[in-house]
Amino acid sequence: MHKTLILIAFALLSLPALAVGQDAPKEELPSVEDLLRGIDQNMVFETRTATVTMTVEGKRRTRTFTIQSYGRGVDESAMLYLAPSRDKGTKMLKKGDELWMYLPSVDRTQKISGHMLRQGMMGSDVSYEDMMQSTEMAEMYTASITGQESVDGRPCWVMELVAKDDSVSYPKRISYVDKETLIPLKQELFALSGMLLKSWTMGAIKEFEGGRKFPTKMVITDEVKKDSRTTIEFPEMTFGIELEEEVFSQRWLERK
Amino acid sequence: MNIAALAKLAGRNATRKPLRTALTAGMVVVGTGLLVVSLSWLNGIFGGMIDQAIGASGHVRIVKQEFLDREKLMPLYENIPEVQPILDAVTAHPDIVAAYPRIMGGATVTVGEEIGEVFGLVQGAPAEYFTKWVQLDAALTEGRFFEAGTEEVVLGHEVAKRAGAKLGDEVVLLGMTQDGSISPIKGELVGIVRQGNGLVDRGIFVPFARMQWMTDIPDGAIEVVAYGREKGGAIPLAAALRDLPEVSGLSVQAWSESEMWANMLKMVDAIRGMLVFVLVFLAALGVWNTMMMSVLERTDEIGVMRAMGMGRLGAVLLFVGEASAIAILGGVVGVGLGAIPAWYLTKNGIEIGEQVTQNIEIPFSTTMYAELSPDVMVQAFAMGLVMAVIGSALPALRAALIQPVVAMRNGR
Numbered sequence: 001m002h003k004t005l006i007l008i009a010f011a012l013l014s015l016p017a018l019a020v021g022q023d024a025p026k027e028e029l030p031s032v033e034d035l036l037r038g039i040d041q042n043m044v045f046e047t048r049t050a051t052v053t054m055t056v057e058g059k060r061r062t063r064t065f066t067i068q069s070y071g072r073g074v075d076e077s078a079m080l081y082l083a084p085s086r087d088k089g090t091k092m093l094k095k096g097d098e099l100w101m102y103l104p105s106v107d108r109t110q111k112i113s114g115h116m117l118r119q120g121m122m123g124s125d126v127s128y129e130d131m132m133q134s135t136e137m138a139e140m141y142t143a144s145i146t147g148q149e150s151v152d153g154r155p156c157w158v159m160e161l162v163a164k165d166d167s168v169s170y171p172k173r174i175s176y177v178d179k180e181t182l183i184p185l186k187q188e189l190f191a192l193s194g195m196l197l198k199s200w201t202m203g204a205i206k207e208f209e210g211g212r213k214f215p216t217k218m219v220i221t222d223e224v225k226k227d228s229r230t231t232i233e234f235p236e237m238t239f240g241i242e243l244e245e246e247v248f249s250q251r252w253l254e255r256k
Numbered sequence: 257m258n259i260a261a262l263a264k265l266a267g268r269n270a271t272r273k274p275l276r277t278a279l280t281a282g283m284v285v286v287g288t289g290l291l292v293v294s295l296s297w298l299n300g301i302f303g304g305m306i307d308q309a310i311g312a313s314g315h316v317r318i319v320k321q322e323f324l325d326r327e328k329l330m331p332l333y334e335n336i337p338e339v340q341p342i343l344d345a346v347t348a349h350p351d352i353v354a355a356y357p358r359i360m361g362g363a364t365v366t367v368g369e370e371i372g373e374v375f376g377l378v379q380g381a382p383a384e385y386f387t388k389w390v391q392l393d394a395a396l397t398e399g400r401f402f403e404a405g406t407e408e409v410v411l412g413h414e415v416a417k418r419a420g421a422k423l424g425d426e427v428v429l430l431g432m433t434q435d436g437s438i439s440p441i442k443g444e445l446v447g448i449v450r451q452g453n454g455l456v457d458r459g460i461f462v463p464f465a466r467m468q469w470m471t472d473i474p475d476g477a478i479e480v481v482a483y484g485r486e487k488g489g490a491i492p493l494a495a496a497l498r499d500l501p502e503v504s505g506l507s508v509q510a511w512s513e514s515e516m517w518a519n520m521l522k523m524v525d526a527i528r529g530m531l532v533f534v535l536v537f538l539a540a541l542g543v544w545n546t547m548m549m550s551v552l553e554r555t556d557e558i559g560v561m562r563a564m565g566m567g568r569l570g571a572v573l574l575f576v577g578e579a580s581a582i583a584i585l586g587g588v589v590g591v592g593l594g595a596i597p598a599w600y601l602t603k604n605g606i607e608i609g610e611q612v613t614q615n616i617e618i619p620f621s622t623t624m625y626a627e628l629s630p631d632v633m634v635q636a637f638a639m640g641l642v643m644a645v646i647g648s649a650l651p652a653l654r655a656a657l658i659q660p661v662v663a664m665r666n667g668r
Contacts, residue, residue, distance in 0.1 A: 058435050060333050086472065087437075106428050106440040108369070116438075123435030 029145055035157060036138040038182035039175075042213050047072050050237040052079075056124045057229045065122060076248040077131070087122065092131075093253050099128055102253040109253055125198065125222040125230040129169045137161060137175075140168050151176045151185045152203065170197065181205050181213045196223045208239055262570060266577030273550070277582055280546040283647075284586030284640045285593065287539025291636035292594030292628070294531050297601060300627035302524045306487070310511040311389045312455070314356075314481030315490040316497055317514070318342060321507040323478060332361055332434040332471050332478065336506065339477040345502040351484050351493055356385040357477035359467045363431035365411070365460060367421045367445075374419040376412065378431060378460040380467020381481075386410075389483065392449050395456060399423045399447035402463055409443040410461040413450040421445050429460060433472035441470045452622035487511065536643050543647025547579055551651040555658060563660035571656040579648035580641060587640030591633050601626035 030038075052067040066083040081090040089104035099112040117129040137143065141161035149158050156176040163171045170189035177184050187200040202215035216234040246252050270277050323334035336342065339357045346355040358381040365374045379386075383404050387393040392410070393401050402408035409427045411419070421427055428442045443466065449456055468474055484493040490510035498508045511517055551558070558571060566574075605625035 056435065058333065060434070063435065101438065103430075103438070103440045106442045108366075108428055108440065110430065110438070110440075119438070120436055123433060123437035 030157065032143045032145060032159070033138070035145065035159060035177060035182065036143055039137060039177060039184060042182055043184075044074055045071065045212070045239050047241055047243050048237065048239050049241060049243070050234045053233045053235060054122070054124060054126075055231045055233075056122065057231075058123065059227045063123075070243055070247050072243060072248060078247050078252065081122075089256075091253050092121075093248065093250070094131060095248060099131065100250070100253055104256075109250070120222075120230075125220040125225070125228055126232070127169075140164060141173065146174075148179075149176060151178075151201075154185060155179045156185055166192070178205075183213055183215055198222055204233075206237075208237070210240070212239060214239075259573070262573050263577055266574055267581050269550075269574070269578045270581045276546050276550060280543055280579065280582045281586035281589070283539045283542030283546070284583045284643055285590035287535050287643050288587050288590030288636045288640040289594030291532065291535050291639055292591055292632060293598050293601075293626070294535070295528065295632045295635060296598035296626040296628045297624075298524065298528055298531070299629070299632065300602065300605075300625045302520075303627050304625055306511075306517070306520075308453075309517075310487055310490075311391060312481075313511060313514075314389075315484045315487055315511055316482040316494045317479055317509050317511070318346070318482065318497070318503055318506050319479040319509075324507050324509075330361060332359075332432065332473070335359075335434060335471075335473045335476045335478050336480070337473070337476040339475065339480065342480055342502045342506075345500045346480060346482050346497060349497065349500075351489070351496065353483045353485060354384075354389070355480055355482040356382050356389075357464060357480055358385070359464070359471055359473060359478045361431050361467070361471055363429040363460065363470075365415055365419045365421070366428040366430065367419050367425045374415060376415040376458055376460045377455075378429060378462060378467065378470070380462050380464045380470075382464050385481070386461055389481075390456075392451070392456065392461065395449040395451040396447050397450045399445075401447050402443075402461065404463055405465065406463060407441070407443040407466060408446040408463070410447040410449060411445060412457040412459040412461075413448050414457045415460060416445070416448045421448075423448070429462070429470065431470045433470070435472065437472070439470050439472065441466050532639060536639050536646065539640075539643040540647035543579055543583075543644055544650060547575060547648045547651040548654070550578075551575065551655045558655050558658050559660045559662070562658060568656035571658070572652040575652035575655050576645055576648045579644040579652075583640045583644030586644075587637045590640060591637050594636065595628060595633060598626050598628040598632070602628045 048069075048071040050069045050071075052065075052069050054065040054067060056063050056065070063084070065081060065087065068080045068082055069077065070079075071077040075094075075096050077092075077094045079092040081087045089102075091102040093100045093102075099117070101110045101112055102108075103110060112128045118127055120126065121128055121131060141163055143159050143161045145157050146160045147158045149156055156178055159175045159177055161173040161175060171192045172190040172194070174188045174190075175184040176186040183202055183205055185202055188196055189198040189200065191197050199221045201219045202217070203219075204215060204217035205213050206216050207213050214234075214237065216237065218232045220230045220232070222228045318336075320334045320336060323331060326334070343355055343357060346352055358379065360377060360379050362375060363378045365376055383401055387401055397413060399410075402410050409429070411421060411427070416422070419427070423445055425445045426442055427445050428440055430438065430440045433439045441462070443462065449459075449461070451457060462470075464477075468476070482493075482497070484490060490512060494508050494510035494513065497503060512521060561574075562571065602625055605623040607623050609622055
């Protein structure tokens, strides 16, 4: 009886405190759809060209590639390797669901399919399968905002994304989305079993024409392989320019 | 009684009952004959297998321990980055006849424009390694072996068949670099080999420099395979090479020290031991039977001899000596008779066919030969004497324990 009275008294005394709390302004949770739309507005583009530097830190050595990259929407991209000399002239073409690679040393075009898709591109931590995925999250995932956290001093929404079907490479993702820029500063990519497969961070955010914000540095860590990390940097990048139709064709692949 | 007299008596006793002597000798003939054939066969099969395997893997193998730990996954990144100093140091050793660098990795094979799905194990090494030690030039069914410094390719016949490749075709091999990047090379198909085992028939053979390029191991190799003067000297040779500063930190292993061969040799020894045990036991059983009959029939005679002063030891030596005399005769005949089929199998072998060997990944010939040697014949002859001694031991003991008076009374 005594204890019950004490509890009731405590509850009654707390009411004023709650009333005070109610007066402080609360941060409004964005809707998931708005958040995803905001991410896609920055990350998805009509056309883009970029010079890319990809540094692959492996078990035994570090290699750096220089790539000229072209992109159109989410379904078409082309890459031409400029360095090192061993890989110079290698090209990659993604069109829809197909990925092709031109190998200059043997003058052959190889379709990347089946088990090869899971291999790292040029031995990096970015797989060919990663390149194949559409970056429109809203199409592939069901998302929910699970909280807030800080990443590199930036306040972020924590968003959990669960794939709508099993064909997706990463059935679950946790994205840490910068509240201001709506760039996913960090992503954790999980297997169906819940095992963490990769971590993907984005930084060095720059603002481009039209107010688009885009990361110019990405670091991908393979959490399974360990001792392996790939850094992708964009020293030069331009959006919205006109690209030749031929760039996204087999003819371009085989052109010397 | 002195030994000479006992021996003379034993020899005379051996001829007293010709039929029984022939029966006893017959046991020894069969036992030793079978030993000659089976030991020759065993030595031939396993000896041939070992010779072929170490022809490919060397008497001594130098490789990173980290590679050995995960060898089944072929981790190309666990390579020896600078292999020339090791080759120079190893070949300078007085007991080394030859040493070669080697790289192996998987690749798909294509003839024509479309990259295909025929898979094979690519081996890159100097041409001399393949022709002199793996003996692939003897295995050529078409064309010739590649020449050093070229972009030529030799295929195992199964790979060539599945890829639809013929001599003169441009073959594209799509492999991986040590970092896991797709890496292609191409070359002209100049030869097709067939040895009846999976390792060769499903193999792809390229010059060492081409393999270095494909795997992006420019100055290195996965392993060094070294050959001494004979395979039996591999263990001390490996011990000597371990002292070289150039191989510090690497695994230096004699062929017989590898887990697979160590287990295989133990198994062969066990099989050999069991074979000898079974044949000696069975022959000894036969000798025991006939010698026991002899002791029982000659109880009174033994009693007389014992009464005349022959001691227990003398009685034992008499019967063991008699059996040994018979075994010497039986052993000579047995070894002679056993040597005939053993010699035939050494010369001609038995064809077991590719159906059996093509799925075996260790080098295994399609024809199984025996290996008849003086060692085998001496061993079999010695086992014949063992058969006699073991078989006659119990009857001889029985003879030794006979009481002279009892023996003479019962024999009347």
